[in-house]
Amino acid sequence: MKRLHLFIGSAALLGLVLFMSGCPSSGNLLDTRDAAMKTYVAPGEHDEFYAFMSGGYSGQVSVFGIPSGRLFKVIPVFSQDPESGYGYYEESKALLNTSYGFIPWDDSHHPHLSQTDGMADGRWLFINGNNTPRIARIDLKSFKTVEILELPNTGGNHGSSFVTQNTEYVIGATRFSIPYEIDREVPISSYKDNFKGALTFIKVDPKTGNMTLDFQLVVPPYNYDLARAGKGKSADWYFFTTYNTEQAHTLLEINSSRNDRDYIAAVNWVKAAEYVRQGKGRRVPANYHHNTYDPATSLVNSKIQKDVWILEPKDAPGVMYFLPTPKSPHGVDVDPSGELLVAGGKLATVIPVHSFSKMLTAIENKEFDGEMNGIPIIKYESTMIGEVENPGLGPLHTEFDGKGFAYTSVYISSEVVKWSLETFKVVDRIDAYYSIGHLMIPGGDTRRPFGKYMIALNKTPKDRYLPVGPKQNHPAQLYDISGDKMQLLLDFPTIGEPHYAQGIRADLIAPNSMKIYPLETNGHPHAIKSVNESRVVREGNIVRVYMGMIRSNFRPDNIEGIRLGDTVYFHITNLEQEWDVLHGFAIKGATNGEVLLSPGQTKTFKWEPTRTGIFPFYCTAFCSALHQEMQGYVRVSPRGSNTPITFGTGTR
Amino acid sequence: MKPNRRIGAALAALMLIPLYWIPFWSISLKAPQYPEGLGMYISINNVTGHSKHDISTINILNHYIGMKAIDVDAIPEIRIMPWIIAVMIVGGLLAAVTGSRLAILVWIGAFLVLAVAGFVDYYLWGYEYGHNLSPDAPIKVPGMSYQPPLIGTKQLLNINAGSWPYWGTLFMLVSFSLMTWVAKPVKNES
Numbered sequence A: 001m002k003r004l005h006l007f008i009g010s011a012a013l014l015g016l017v018l019f020m021s022g023c024p025s026s027g028n029l030l031d032t033r034d035a036a037m038k039t040y041v042a043p044g045e046h047d048e049f050y051a052f053m054s055g056g057y058s059g060q061v062s063v064f065g066i067p068s069g070r071l072f073k074v075i076p077v078f079s080q081d082p083e084s085g086y087g088y089y090e091e092s093k094a095l096l097n098t099s100y101g102f103i104p105w106d107d108s109h110h111p112h113l114s115q116t117d118g119m120a121d122g123r124w125l126f127i128n129g130n131n132t133p134r135i136a137r138i139d140l141k142s143f144k145t146v147e148i149l150e151l152p153n154t155g156g157n158h159g160s161s162f163v164t165q166n167t168e169y170v171i172g173a174t175r176f177s178i179p180y181e182i183d184r185e186v187p188i189s190s191y192k193d194n195f196k197g198a199l200t201f202i203k204v205d206p207k208t209g210n211m212t213l214d215f216q217l218v219v220p221p222y223n224y225d226l227a228r229a230g231k232g233k234s235a236d237w238y239f240f241t242t243y244n245t246e247q248a249h250t251l252l253e254i255n256s257s258r259n260d261r262d263y264i265a266a267v268n269w270v271k272a273a274e275y276v277r278q279g280k281g282r283r284v285p286a287n288y289h290h291n292t293y294d295p296a297t298s299l300v301n302s303k304i305q306k307d308v309w310i311l312e313p314k315d316a317p318g319v320m321y322f323l324p325t326p327k328s329p330h331g332v333d334v335d336p337s338g339e340l341l342v343a344g345g346k347l348a349t350v351i352p353v354h355s356f357s358k359m360l361t362a363i364e365n366k367e368f369d370g371e372m373n374g375i376p377i378i379k380y381e382s383t384m385i386g387e388v389e390n391p392g393l394g395p396l397h398t399e400f401d402g403k404g405f406a407y408t409s410v411y412i413s414s415e416v417v418k419w420s421l422e423t424f425k426v427v428d429r430i431d432a433y434y435s436i437g438h439l440m441i442p443g444g445d446t447r448r449p450f451g452k453y454m455i456a457l458n459k460t461p462k463d464r465y466l467p468v469g470p471k472q473n474h475p476a477q478l479y480d481i482s483g484d485k486m487q488l489l490l491d492f493p494t495i496g497e498p499h500y501a502q503g504i505r506a507d508l509i510a511p512n513s514m515k516i517y518p519l520e521t522n523g524h525p526h527a528i529k530s531v532n533e534s535r536v537v538r539e540g541n542i543v544r545v546y547m548g549m550i551r552s553n554f555r556p557d558n559i560e561g562i563r564l565g566d567t568v569y570f571h572i573t574n575l576e577q578e579w580d581v582l583h584g585f586a587i588k589g590a591t592n593g594e595v596l597l598s599p600g601q602t603k604t605f606k607w608e609p610t611r612t613g614i615f616p617f618y619c620t621a622f623c624s625a626l627h628q629e630m631q632g633y634v635r636v637s638p639r640g641s642n643t644p645i646t647f648g649t650g651t652r
Numbered sequence B: 001m002k003p004n005r006r007i008g009a010a011l012a013a014l015m016l017i018p019l020y021w022i023p024f025w026s027i028s029l030k031a032p033q034y035p036e037g038l039g040m041y042i043s044i045n046n047v048t049g050h051s052k053h054d055i056s057t058i059n060i061l062n063h064y065i066g067m068k069a070i071d072v073d074a075i076p077e078i079r080i081m082p083w084i085i086a087v088m089i090v091g092g093l094l095a096a097v098t099g100s101r102l103a104i105l106v107w108i109g110a111f112l113v114l115a116v117a118g119f120v121d122y123y124l125w126g127y128e129y130g131h132n133l134s135p136d137a138p139i140k141v142p143g144m145s146y147q148p149p150l151i152g153t154k155q156l157l158n159i160n161a162g163s164w165p166y167w168g169t170l171f172m173l174v175s176f177s178l179m180t181w182v183a184k185p186v187k188n189e190s
Helices: A002-022 A032-039 A090-096 A188-194 A269-277 A356-364 B003-014 B054-063 B077-098 B101-131 B167-183
Strands: A049-054 A061-066 A071-075 A112-116 A119-129 A134-139 A144-150 A169-173 A197-204 A211-219 A223-229 A237-243 A261-268 A282-294 A299-311 A320-326 A329-334 A340-345 A351-355 A368-372 A375-378 A384-388 A395-400 A405-410 A415-420 A426-431 A436-440 A453-458 A475-480 A487-493 A501-505 A535-539 A542-550 A553-555 A558-563 A567-574 A583-587 A595-597 A602-607 A613-618 A631-637 A646-648 B025-030 B038-043 B046-049 B152-156 B159-165
Touching: A032 A487, A049 A453, A090 A144, A090 A282, A090 A299, A090 A602, A112 A501, A119 A501, A144 A211, A169 A223, A169 A237, A197 A223, A197 A269, A211 A269, A211 A282, A223 A329, A237 A329, A237 A340, A261 A269, A261 A329, A269 A299, A320 A340, A320 A351, A320 A356, A340 A356, A340 A395, A340 A405, A351 A356, A356 A375, A395 A436, A405 A436, A415 A436, A436 A501, A453 A501, A535 A558, A535 A646, A542 A558, A542 A583, A567 A583, A567 A595, A583 A602, A583 A613, A595 A602, B003 B077, B003 B167, B038 B054, B046 B054, B077 B101, B101 B167, B159 B167
Parallel strands: A211 A299, A320 A375, A329 A395, A542 A567, A558 A631
Antiparallel strands: A049 A061, A049 A501, A061 A071, A112 A119, A119 A134, A134 A144, A144 A282, A169 A197, A197 A211, A223 A237, A237 A261, A261 A320, A282 A299, A329 A340, A340 A351, A351 A384, A368 A375, A395 A405, A405 A415, A415 A426, A436 A453, A453 A475, A475 A487, A535 A542, A542 A553, A558 A646, A567 A602, A583 A595, A613 A631, B025 B038, B025 B159, B038 B046, B152 B159
8 A cells, every 4th residue: 555655656756757847837927028017016006915924933924915025014923023122112021921931932824814704804813823832813903913822731833823704713723742731741652641632712702802712622642733614514613634643752754654544623613612611521720821912001911821621522422523634634725615625635646625515424324434532533435525636746735716726735846736626637737936835815715715816835935036145035926816827927035934824805904004093092001191291200219201202302301310220111102193103212221122112102111221321212213304313311320329310301 | 125135144144154163274285205185174163184183293393393383272263253253143144134234234344354354364373373483493494484375385395385265165155145145236125
């Protein structure tokens, strides 16, 4: 059996090599002028789509325009951002609190837009942090991270952050199984006995978007790789890919690649939630942080949660089934109708397609092939509806164009294959430069995709751009998929390593984008609303500077009476109410960077001077014609000195 | 006076009521970095921005050239004008009720005097703002003053200032025209 697979694998490889050398990819590149016209967004004009790309090891999310490929913004999420001061100024630090302390970095993988009726609605963007397992919510009015929830019992939150079709839940799924008990250490070799997997169901408040960890499903110790909620007829279900069903704990490269088939886990989340409501399962101790930004006060509430509700599939009949699928699948993607489940078996030689209706029938008729930890394993033949032959080597992830076709990224042969959802035959293929990971069609994971563009998220540009040393930024490629043949339009660099992206029509987001934070609703406890309220107050060893910024001065800008040993809090308010008039604050010798403020915002900058002297501070953002004049001085006197607190701006 | 003329006089008076809500003048400021536009509306009882924060934005820009901040509460005219217009409305209605042609003529006279006074006042206000500049202004351009035009447009450094009547003025004109029609001598009138 294994030998046969190997044979087919090498045959496919050979075939591909012939194919690729036979017809160079440039054949599929549009006439340069046509491609330029299709991606040209004239100065002052707007793009048709927003694309939100994960930053991978940057920990952030970047926002691009499609079709131009222009970068608009990098939204700081899981990593400190020296540019904005995110993770450096006091209020933002709490967003990065975890049960392991303040973590200034994570690995952001799969952004997912909130949905209404199976369509992206442009309210929020969720994204997972893989390393110290977390999930974040970005508000798409302010383009700001407003919530981060840590996931307990999770080794690495990879199969995340996918939402259900009305954003009832957003999902977490562990890539690394670990023991459940808090801080429990065991011999690693006792993996099969002591390690468990966790699928985390996070409820989303339909009005505020706030997340609550509702319950976790305890699952066998496999690696849970990616997930998707169903849609339409399959809307009550979540689907997860697993690999390492071998339950290896060392040299996974070899040891988790032994089985010809791993599983898609199908979970009826509606039924599971019902069981939980009925009191099935139990509460177990846990330790995780839930950090929420309060828009009323601009403060972050960082709460420690001490328990979690868990449910075991053996106690919850009808909740979970395994669908065998070849081989170490990466993506499991649901077609727009909700009927077809496409697995990307990265070591498989075909793309297997399962049928949701056949799955339901098989469950009804108990067409099982044993079980695992009380989870029935459905016969492969019972759910299979087609296998796409000759898909290239290493199919990973599939999206849809809404016109009856699927597009699968294929890593090893570095290409995209387009195939028919009716015949399961490949109808077109095109090269990606180089080594494509995921791909994205705006709305391509929803009920009604915008089948106009496809973006390949590739792992290396090699020779595509001017070289910038041994480490280069990852490239994205834009293809026109409006016709029968895919056509390459544009090649542009990205930030970090985009593992996945989301695309949405610009008019679903642009009109709601905030221009300022209104001062009248600024409820920060240390905000000032006008320059007249600026002041300096000593409270023992703590000195609070209530500072205002307005073109082009600080109030106050001369401060005396600070002593060594003081902790100084600059509570700074940008008093501007004009779109994009930013001010920044930095002071000589500060060990925590700068802070950048949008109009109407209040932020707190902590400073513990270590030397006496005169310390200049200044505005770091070019705010106005007299930006260069926007500066001030702080006098720091020796410990115990009796220099009184004085402050002011412009007194003559 | 014939009933239709009395109705005309009453309507002319009532035509002034919308002035309490609708600005009668607009000053717009155009500059490259304000593609969304910037400006203020003047009504009989308020000065407001074209959008919510325009007054504060204009004040921030003006402080660089030493202009006084526009402080709505410190403009006496917008406390007086609502009363003057109220008197005109009541006067017009009284004229309609009594049917006195003299009263109509006095109303028209008062209207003209107010209009001229209004323009003179607006000119002086603009002159004061544009010429009375702080000696501490960071930006001083020799010989430059920043009086907005009485009506029309004018380039003031990087800003193109426009000063134009707004919808409220149309109500005033209609009111005035209606009243002049009412006052027109009629051959058969006894």
